[in-house]
Structures are given as C-alpha cells and as structure tokens.
Amino acid sequence: MSARHCDVIVIGGGLHGLSAALHVAREGRRVVVIEKHWVGRHASGATAAGVRTLNRDLGELDLSLEAMDMWHAMASLVGDDCGFHANGQICVAETPAALAKLEARVADLRARGYTHEELIGPDEL
Secondary structure (H helix, E strand, C coil), X not given: CCHHHCCEEEECCCHHHHHHHHHHHHXXXXXXXXXXXXXXXXXXXXXXXXXXXXXXXXXXXXXXXXXXXXXXXXXXXXXXXXXCCCCCCCCXXXXXXXXXXXXXXXXXXXXXXXXXXXXXXXXXX
C-alpha cells in the first residue's frame, strides 16, 4: 500500500511508531510506516531501558501498569513475545530516612488502591 492510499502515516519505525501503527491498524484503518533506515535501528534497538512500574510518578503510574500488562500479553497481541522477559525490580533504602520515605510511598499507594509495590525486610531481601 502506498502512502497515497492510507488513512494514517506513521513516521518512524521505532517502538512508539510501530505501537501506534499496530493500534491504528487494529481499529481497521489503513496505515503506512515510513522509516529512514530499518525498524528498531535507533533508540528502540539500542536502549538498555526496561519496562518499569517501581517508583513511577503518580502521573505515569496508570499508563505504566497498563503497559506492563500489555508486555505480559505481547504474544497474544502480535504473535510473538518480542523478547520480553519480566524481571523484578528493587529499591533499597540505605538510611532510616530513606526507609521512612518508601514506607510513606507504599502507604499512599495502598490508600489510592495500588498494590504493585511492597516493602520487604532485610531477611527476605
């Protein structure tokens, strides 16, 4: 399909561009992805970033949790797990003040209905 016969043109074949194209196509729209080199060549193929929910800003939290669910279901979404491997994350409180801050965060998250972060003690760690 050429760009002249599509509903949407996505510029950039990285993770964000391909995700946008996938969701547009799943809605029944005709989409073309335009990429200068090849998909996943730049930041999407070179980053060491992970899928993270730990210590997210409250403004990012719902999106982050939804994205995590999508990553776990990636194979059902696109037919392949895309190399995703879930690994745990940890934030270590090195001082009593840092521990108090983490305790307050988890209490606030619980009050808001979130359960994805938990505190563990040194023995479990």
